[in-house]
Amino acid sequence: MKSEESTYSTKLDIGQIRQVLRSALGNASISNLQFDALDEQPDFGFAAEKSGLVGGSSAIQVHVNDIGEQRHIGFVALGDGGFARAWSGARNSVSLSGSRKLVATSVEALKRADSALTLIG
Template sequence: MKTNNLEFESSLTVQQLGQTLNGAYSRLRATVEPVENSSNPLDTLGGSPDIAVVGMARGLVGGAWGVHAYVNDVGPHRHVELVALGDSGFSRAFNGIRNTISLGKSSEKMAQIAEDLRAADRNLRSL
């Protein structure tokens, strides 16, 4: 699985960021689910994020996309990371476009979610 990501520092609360993300995913008609916890105990050494979700949707003729969103409360601000997901070119060729996730489409949706965050937090800072 290939990925592309954006990171931000926000002055909004975890709850406000959750509401903004929920609105963005709803606007994009995504199904939102929690990110599955890893079975690797080393993955939790940095602590669990306050929000860890994935929004996904399928187009009528393929064009499926997925974007993870992570929010961590780090005291005076919140760290937000958006991760666009996509299958490798080999996987897309082997499994067909309808059964895979497009990194390009996911990156496009990630940018739209980032715009919703910028609209909600005028002090949002890219990292």
């Protein structure tokens, strides 16, 4: 499975970030992230998975770190490309392009709440 990461900086507080993302992710299934005991854990994080209309699903991980007056929001889009999905059966796979769209939807919602949202990585 492939992954693509992006990180944004915002002045929204963690409560506001939760509200915006809950609304943006709609009916996605939300679950806790699992960490190794040696991993550096974020202040807040979750995984979201959303079923596609024609089979397959989209999946992202979100982690938020409180850095003084700013919060850094990391998104990880997960999934396989079209060829790998076709090979394994699209109905039982995670779409990287669908996951990218889920990240984009989340980022757009955050931009509406904080026009100063900035891509930092």
